[in-house]
Amino acid sequence: MELLAIIKSLSNETRLNILKWLKDPFAHFPEEELSEDTPALGVCVSDIAEKAGMSVPTVSDYLKTMSAANILIATRKGQWTYYKRNEKSIQELAIYIKEKL
Amino acid sequence: MELLAIIKSLSNETRLNILKWLKDPFAHFPEEELSEDTPALGVCVSDIAEKAGMSVPTVSDYLKTMSAANILIATRKGQWTYYKRNEKSIQELAIYIKEKL
DNA sequence: TAGGTATTTAGGGAATTCCCTAAATTCGCA
DNA sequence: TGCGAATTTAGGGAATTCCCTAAATACCTA
Numbered sequence: 001m002e003l004l005a006i007i008k009s010l011s012n013e014t015r016l017n018i019l020k021w022l023k024d025p026f027a028h029f030p031e032e033e034l035s036e037d038t039p040a041l042g043v044c045v046s047d048i049a050e051k052a053g054m055s056v057p058t059v060s061d062y063l064k065t066m067s068a069a070n071i072l073i074a075t076r077k078g079q080w081t082y083y084k085r086n087e088k089s090i091q092e093l094a095i096y097i098k099e100k101l
Numbered sequence: 102m103e104l105l106a107i108i109k110s111l112s113n114e115t116r117l118n119i120l121k122w123l124k125d126p127f128a129h130f131p132e133e134e135l136s137e138d139t140p141a142l143g144v145c146v147s148d149i150a151e152k153a154g155m156s157v158p159t160v161s162d163y164l165k166t167m168s169a170a171n172i173l174i175a176t177r178k179g180q181w182t183y184y185k186r187n188e189k190s191i192q193e194l195a196i197y198i199k200e201k202l
Numbered sequence: 203t204a205g206g207t208a209t210t211t212a213g214g215g216a217a218t219t220c221c222c223t224a225a226a227t228t229c230g231c232a
Numbered sequence: 233t234g235c236g237a238a239t240t241t242a243g244g245g246a247a248t249t250c251c252c253t254a255a256a257t258a259c260c261t262a
Contacts (some may be wrong), residue, residue: 016105044238045238046122055221057224059221061240066127076239078238085227094196163251181208206260210255212256213254217251218250222245223242230238232233
């Protein structure tokens with residue numbers, strides 16, 4: 001648990017929004033971009049960039065930062081990289097703040 | 102709960118340390134600087150700056166940011182401003198992350 | 203009211219973060 | 233093999249954050 005790295009990875013409005021959107025992709029991304037694999041894989045970079053209204057490279061880097069902090073999980077599948085939340089880490093963060101911070 | 106403001110107020114190593122030090126002032130500040138009022142009031146700016154090894158104005162500003170985010174509580178007493186943790190807000194943060202983020 | 207101590211406000215240089223475009227890389231498929 | 237689509241890497245201008253010194257303010261006490 002690198003608390004500072006996690007907090008920094010969340011200290012930006014867009015990145016915080018991404019985390020929230022990924023909590024329920026079906027509520028936040030166009031249905032035609034999603035599939036039955038979405039719950040297991042997450043959402044691909046370009047769909048997240050589109051939703052964020054930002055360039056793909058910027059969002060790619062944001063997602064990389066968040067998975068480096070272990071708050072997102074990346075899965076490469078063919079030419080796509082899918083990102084989903086790391087629910088375990090998010091719960092650990094909550095517990096750390098509650099008990100240790 | 103302004104989540105982004107709270108996270109930003111914690112996204113710096115020194116500020117995060119301050120929050121941890123204030124969890125147990127008697128373990129982190131010289132005894133002669135503390136008193137029976139410490140648990141109720143917290144620790145004054147210059148003692149925190151000294152512990153952090155940073156200038157008083159810098160730490161004063163950090164503390165102001167953290168109390169603006171409602172994560173610390175300031176009490177002015179004479180010429181001193183004491184800062185203590187806002188345990189309620191910290192618990193709310195943990196709960197928000199656990200349940201809403 | 204004058205002087206001393208604690209803090210805050212102002213101002214600014216250095217470092218970091220934000221977020222873009224261009225180029226490079228990765229991978230699927232004809 | 234070669235083209236097209238998705239992503240990542242590189243490079244950099246603009247904005248923000250970091251954290252200092254100097255000056256101003258607040259408050260106490262003689």
